[in-house]
Amino acid sequence: MIDHPLVAHKLTRLRREETSSATFRLLAEELVTLLAYEATDGLRVQPVTIQTPVSEAQGVEMADPRPIVVPILRAGLGMLNGMMKLMPTAEVGFLGMVRDETSLLATTYADRLPHDLHDRQVFVLDPMLATGGTLVAAIDLLLSRGAREVTAICLLAAPEGIAHMEEAFAGRDAVVTVVTAALDERLNEKGYIVPGLGDAGDRLYGVV
Numbered sequence: 001m002i003d004h005p006l007v008a009h010k011l012t013r014l015r016r017e018e019t020s021s022a023t024f025r026l027l028a029e030e031l032v033t034l035l036a037y038e039a040t041d042g043l044r045v046q047p048v049t050i051q052t053p054v055s056e057a058q059g060v061e062m063a064d065p066r067p068i069v070v071p072i073l074r075a076g077l078g079m080l081n082g083m084m085k086l087m088p089t090a091e092v093g094f095l096g097m098v099r100d101e102t103s104l105l106a107t108t109y110a111d112r113l114p115h116d117l118h119d120r121q122v123f124v125l126d127p128m129l130a131t132g133g134t135l136v137a138a139i140d141l142l143l144s145r146g147a148r149e150v151t152a153i154c155l156l157a158a159p160e161g162i163a164h165m166e167e168a169f170a171g172r173d174a175v176v177t178v179v180t181a182a183l184d185e186r187l188n189e190k191g192y193i194v195p196g197l198g199d200a201g202d203r204l205y206g207v208v
Contacts, residue, residue: 015197032082035153069123076125094112113141120149129154129158154178159185
């Protein structure tokens with residue numbers, strides 16, 4: 001959980017019921033950039049020699065293979081620009097998942113991901129870690145394709161979702177990390193985070 005005054009400020013504005021979709025999208029993008037800065041702390045780099053206007057210098061650049069960013073449709077799209085501001089050369093894959101509102105189980109309806117993710121650092125974008133069903137299903141798919149370093153960036157998380165993640169990936173041959181702006185109180189009977197900020201997809205794009 002990122003404890004920073006700017007993160008808390010932007011999250012508070014996101015939570016406000018009267019925040020318009022246009023403002024919500026802008027705030028979400030800014031907040032994701034702040035979270036992504038922390039989430040990429042372990043990004044793999046390689047040494048490089050460059051020429052400055054004065055002399056040669058030693059530095060680093062992003063190592064190959066490039067990391068891959070995976071927004072979970074549709075709400076994860078609202079986080080993509082904020083992430084790509086920091087890593088414009090990263091590759092982007094898309095994963096469409098929908099949650100059954102009765103069973104709360106997630107199913108995949110769109111998959112635009114590489115079949116081989118060995119040696120790739122993967123960053124998954126999903127605004128709300130509620131029950132954890134969608135995120136667990138998404139990360140299971142990534143691990144099945146060879147990923148071993150997966151970082152999920154979420155605007156908000158619930159204790160139930162964190163517990164589900166810990167149970168699902170404990171003892172697995174992978175490093176799974178969740179970076180979030182806040183850990184909220186609980187889930188309500190409909191599986192929404194309390195106090196939360198409502199349905200992130202609807203607040204980003206309207207009710208379709």
